Amino acid sequence: MAIPLGYIARNLLARRLTTALTAGGMALVVYVFASVLMLAAGLRQTLVSTGQDDNVVVIRRGSQTEVQSGIDRSQAGIIESLPDIAVAADGRRLVSREPVVLISLPKRSTGKPANVVIRGVTAAGLDLRPQVRLVEGRMFRPGTSEVIVGRSIATGFSGTDLDETLRFASRDWTIFGVFDAGHTGFDSEIWGDAEQMLQAFRRTGFSSVIFKLADPGRFDAVKATLENDPRLTLEVKRERQFYADQSQALAKFISTLGTGISIIFSIGAVIGAAITMYASVASRTSEIGTLRALGFSRGAILMAFLVEALLLGLIGGIAGLVGASTMQALTISTTNFQTFAEIAFSFTLTPGIVGASLAFALAMGFIGGFLPAMRAARMKIVDALRAA
Numbered sequence: 001m002a003i004p005l006g007y008i009a010r011n012l013l014a015r016r017l018t019t020a021l022t023a024g025g026m027a028l029v030v031y032v033f034a035s036v037l038m039l040a041a042g043l044r045q046t047l048v049s050t051g052q053d054d055n056v057v058v059i060r061r062g063s064q065t066e067v068q069s070g071i072d073r074s075q076a077g078i079i080e081s082l083p084d085i086a087v088a089a090d091g092r093r094l095v096s097r098e099p100v101v102l103i104s105l106p107k108r109s110t111g112k113p114a115n116v117v118i119r120g121v122t123a124a125g126l127d128l129r130p131q132v133r134l135v136e137g138r139m140f141r142p143g144t145s146e147v148i149v150g151r152s153i154a155t156g157f158s159g160t161d162l163d164e165t166l167r168f169a170s171r172d173w174t175i176f177g178v179f180d181a182g183h184t185g186f187d188s189e190i191w192g193d194a195e196q197m198l199q200a201f202r203r204t205g206f207s208s209v210i211f212k213l214a215d216p217g218r219f220d221a222v223k224a225t226l227e228n229d230p231r232l233t234l235e236v237k238r239e240r241q242f243y244a245d246q247s248q249a250l251a252k253f254i255s256t257l258g259t260g261i262s263i264i265f266s267i268g269a270v271i272g273a274a275i276t277m278y279a280s281v282a283s284r285t286s287e288i289g290t291l292r293a294l295g296f297s298r299g300a301i302l303m304a305f306l307v308e309a310l311l312l313g314l315i316g317g318i319a320g321l322v323g324a325s326t327m328q329a330l331t332i333s334t335t336n337f338q339t340f341a342e343i344a345f346s347f348t349l350t351p352g353i354v355g356a357s358l359a360f361a362l363a364m365g366f367i368g369g370f371l372p373a374m375r376a377a378r379m380k381i382v383d384a385l386r387a388a
Contacts, residue, residue, distance in 0.1 A: 011308060012315075015280065019312065022276040025269045026316025026364055027323065029262060034324035034357040036258025038347040039332075040251040046345035047247040050185035051239030054086075054216040055128055058209045058226065061235045065246065065339045066100040067117075072205040075232055079209045084222050086212040088127060095211035096125030099197045102341055103168045105157045107333075114335065114342040116153060117189040118168070120197030128210055132186055137162050137177035142193045145200075148177035150187040152344035156333055166190075169200035185243060188333070188343045210239065249337040266364050269316075273368025277309055281376045289379065302377035309369020310362055317361025324357070325349050 012019045051057075058079055059069035071079075076097045086094045099120040104113040123142070126132065136154075140146035149160050159166060166173045173192065181187045198204070213219060223236040237245075327347040336343045 009311065011280065012311060015276075018276050018279065019315070022269075022272050023312055023316040023319060025272045026313055026361055027319035029265045029269045029364065030317050030320025030357050030361050031323045032258070032265060033262035033360055034321055034349070034353055035327055035347065036254060036262065037353045037356060038324060038327060038349050039258070040254045041350055041353060042345045042348040043251050043254070043343075044244070044247045045348050046183060046343070047185050047243040048240060049131075049182070050243040051241070052128070052130075052212075053238065053240055054213050055239035056211055056213060056219065056222065057237050057239050057242040058211075058234050059207070059237075059242075061227075061233045063235070066098075066207040067102055067339060067341075069100075069207045070205050071097075071207070071209055071234070075234065076206055076209050078229065078231060079211070079226065079234075082211070082222060082225070084214055084218050086214040088124075092124055092127075093211075094124050094127055095209065096122045096128055096194070097206040098122070098125060098194055098208050098210060099201065099203055099205075100207040101197070101201055102339075105153075105159065105166075107342075108156060108158050111158070114157075114333075115340055116157065117339070117341045118197065119189050119191050120194030121191050122194050125194070125210065128212055129181070129186060131182040131184060132179050134177050135180045137175075140176055140192055143196065144193065145171055145173050145196060146176045147173045147190050147192040148179050149175055149190050151178060151180045152187040152331075152333065153190055154178045156342070156344060160190075169197075171200050183346065185246075185343060188341070246336065246338045250334070253337065262360070266360070270364050270368040273309060273312060273365060274372060276312070277305065277369045277372035278375070280308070281305065281372050285379065298377040301379075302373050305373035305376050306366065306369055309365040309373065311365070312369070313361040313363070313365020314358065316364070317358045320361065321349075321354060321357050 057066075058071065059066060060071060063069035080093065080095050080097075088094055101118050102115045103118055105116050106112065107114050126139075134148070135151065137148070140148050147166070154160050154162075160175060162175055162178060164175050166175065179186075179191070194206075198206075213222065219238060226232060226234055226236050324347075328349055331344055331346045333342050333344040335341070
C-alpha cells in the first residue's frame, strides 16, 4: 500500500520556509547549469544556421578555418568548371571566390580591440546567402572601397555606424549598409568587394570557394572529384557542417567548464536537501510510527520520503529553468577559439536542455533525500510511537 501523493505534497507545504530555502538553493544550481548549456547551444545554433544544406565550402586541405586557407586562381578555376554547380535564373553560375582576413576594431563597451572577420564577396556570393538582408543603407558597389557591416558589428564595435569610415589594409573604407543575417555568424562580419579586398590586402589567392550544388544528393561525388584530383590539395565540406565544426572547440569548453562548476555548486544544494529531509524525519517520528501501525510498509515509508525529496528537486528545477529562460533576451560576444574572431550569439533554450536540467535537479533531490528516507524506513514502530 502506497502513501498518497497529496499527503506527501502537504508535508512540503507545511514547512514552507525550509522548502523555499532548499528549493531556492537547487534553483540557483539549475540556473547556472541551464545557462551554461544554453550558452553552448546558442553558439552551436548561430554557427550551424550560418550554412546552407546545398552550399559547399572548399578550403585548403589541413586548414580548419577560412583565415588559414589559401586557394590560388588556377585551383579556383578548376572548381568553377564543375558541371554540378547550380545556375541562377539569369544564367550566372552560383560560385563565389572569397578572401577572408581578420582585422582589429575597438569594442563599444570596453574600448579594447577584438578581431573581426573581413570577407570579400561577389554578386554570386550574395545569392548564396539568402538569409542576409539589408536593414539600413544600400549594398556596396563592386570595384569600390565600400563595405557593409553585420548587425552585431554595428552594435558592438566603435566606428561602424552608417556612413562612417574604417581604416584597414592601408585604405579607407566607407560603410554604406548594415545587414541582418538572421542571428547567424555572418552578423559578426564585414563584407566588401572580393577583388578590392584582394588588392588591398595584397593577396593573389582566395581563402575559400563557395558554390551551390544543382543536386544536393551529388555532394559525395563532387567531394570525391575535388579531393582526388592530383592538381588540387583541397578539402570539401557541406557549408552547414563546415560552420558546425567551427563551434566545437568553444562550445565544448563552455559546456565542460560550466558543468564542472555546476557539480561543485550542487554539493551544497544536496547537503541542504539532506539537512531539510533529516529535519523532516526528526519532526515526524510519531507520524512515521502511526503510518507503520496503520499497515504501511517500510518500502512505502522509504518511497514517500524519496518522493518528497524529488518534489523538492522538481520545484527547484522548474524555478531555475524559469530564471534561465530569461537569459534568452541577452546577446553576448566572445572570441571563437577556432577562428580567433569575435562572434555574437544568444542563449538558446532547447527541449534537451529542459530535460537535462530537470534530470539534474531530480538527481540532487534523490541524492539528498536517500539517506534520510532510509532512516525513516528503518524506524521501529514501538520506538517511533514511544518518541511521541
